[in-house]
Amino acid sequence: MKRVLVTGCLGQIGSELVDRLRKDLGNSNVVATDIRMPQVVKENEIFEILDVMDLDKMRRLAEKYQVDTLIHLAALLSAVAEEKPQMAWNLNMTGLVNALEVAREFDLKFFTPSSIGAFGPDTPKDNTSQDTIQRPTTMYGVTKVAGELLCDYYHTKYGVDTRGVRFPGLISYTTLPGGGTTDYAVDIYYSAIKEGKYTCFIDRGTAMDMMYMPDAIDAIVQLMNADPNRLVHRNAFNISAMSFDPEEIKQSIQKVMPEFEMDYEVDPVRQGIANSWSNSLDTTCAQEEWGFSPKYDLDDMTKDMLVKLQEKLTEKV
Numbered sequence: 001m002k003r004v005l006v007t008g009c010l011g012q013i014g015s016e017l018v019d020r021l022r023k024d025l026g027n028s029n030v031v032a033t034d035i036r037m038p039q040v041v042k043e044n045e046i047f048e049i050l051d052v053m054d055l056d057k058m059r060r061l062a063e064k065y066q067v068d069t070l071i072h073l074a075a076l077l078s079a080v081a082e083e084k085p086q087m088a089w090n091l092n093m094t095g096l097v098n099a100l101e102v103a104r105e106f107d108l109k110f111f112t113p114s115s116i117g118a119f120g121p122d123t124p125k126d127n128t129s130q131d132t133i134q135r136p137t138t139m140y141g142v143t144k145v146a147g148e149l150l151c152d153y154y155h156t157k158y159g160v161d162t163r164g165v166r167f168p169g170l171i172s173y174t175t176l177p178g179g180g181t182t183d184y185a186v187d188i189y190y191s192a193i194k195e196g197k198y199t200c201f202i203d204r205g206t207a208m209d210m211m212y213m214p215d216a217i218d219a220i221v222q223l224m225n226a227d228p229n230r231l232v233h234r235n236a237f238n239i240s241a242m243s244f245d246p247e248e249i250k251q252s253i254q255k256v257m258p259e260f261e262m263d264y265e266v267d268p269v270r271q272g273i274a275n276s277w278s279n280s281l282d283t284t285c286a287q288e289e290w291g292f293s294p295k296y297d298l299d300d301m302t303k304d305m306l307v308k309l310q311e312k313l314t315e316k317v
């Protein structure tokens with residue numbers, strides 16, 4: 001991975017991944033793209049408008065910048081995809097096929113994230129294995145399972161070096177999440193700092209896998225640098241750093257802010273999606289095949305989130 005093109009780079013993951021890649025590889029080796037303009041483009045940084053539905057433009061950019069790696073992030077997330085299922089199918093599948101075609105034509109290494117949304121109600125819920133039943137009941141999940149299969153297909157049929165992870169809910173302070181079911185675990189920190197209380201849309205007792213963004217970014221870089229001969233699996237590895245329900249994250253915040261309060265107003269759509277997902281993942285394959293090893297547990301993450309978010313929100317005032 002020496003020169004990388006990233007799609008959907010202004011989202012929750014892309015905004016932090018692009019910063020990391022620019023530090024690791026240098027500004028001239030990172031081609032950041034999105035369907036919309038960022039607020040600022042600094043001198044020496046490369047940004048291009050790219051709608052991932054536009055195959056020709058994606059091709060032209062891969063050729064223009066002579067990239068060797070494509071990281072494809074543009075997609076509709078779980079809650080938005082349930083509101084607009086046809087649009088989710090079109091964007092998540094056509095965008096992915098276009099990106100895979102460009103990777104095939106230009107012999108690029110390829111990464112795209114799957115999700116815990118690729119599991120469904122029939123999947124064993126606790127310590128869910130790498131290879132298990134995947135019959136999701138959401139459009140997001142349907143596109144994620146199809147995407148995993150398609151990435152494997154491009155690897156076996158065309159030899160494209162495709163790699164992916166099943167991300168759990170990602171928690172971060174730089175960019176707000178784009179409409180996922182686990183967004184409550186980000187909102188809760190903003191509300192804790194701004195109002196000292198939070199109304200949670202996911203019910204108590206609903207455990208889901210989560211991870212702090214620095215660990216997620218490390219995981220992408222580590223997997224992309226992994227020795228291909230060690231990869232038995234490819235699309236996509238179970239990864240997770242913690243599993244908690246809303247009460248546990250509340251208690252973690254209360255260790256730092258004892259006065260913090262939380263009540264519940266459950267959103268039936270997002271609760272239904274959460275109920276269909278696993279409670280906790282088995283990440284053994286990722287550990288064994290490429291050394292996955294997250295650093296943050298729930299309390300470490302809470303401490304860091306509250307400090308960093310406080311700084312960010314104070315700067316804005």
Ligand SMILES: NC(=O)c1ccc[n+]([C@@H]2O[C@H](COP(=O)([O-])OP(=O)(O)OC[C@H]3O[C@@H](n4cnc5c(N)ncnc54)[C@H](O)[C@@H]3O)[C@@H](O)[C@H]2O)c1
Nearest residue numbers: 008010011012013035051052074075113115167169170178
């Ligand atoms: N954030 C999470 O918690 C999480 C968890 C599991 C998997 N994922 C997956 O990771 C990937 C990135 O997620 P994210 O959280 O950064 O998403 P996000 O919603 O925050 O960002 C998506 C970006 O894609 C851009 N985009 C939308 N339509 C586009 C188009 N037609 N062409 C180009 N760009 C377009 C948007 O402008 C946005 O900047 C997705 O595949 C998502 O399913 C995310």
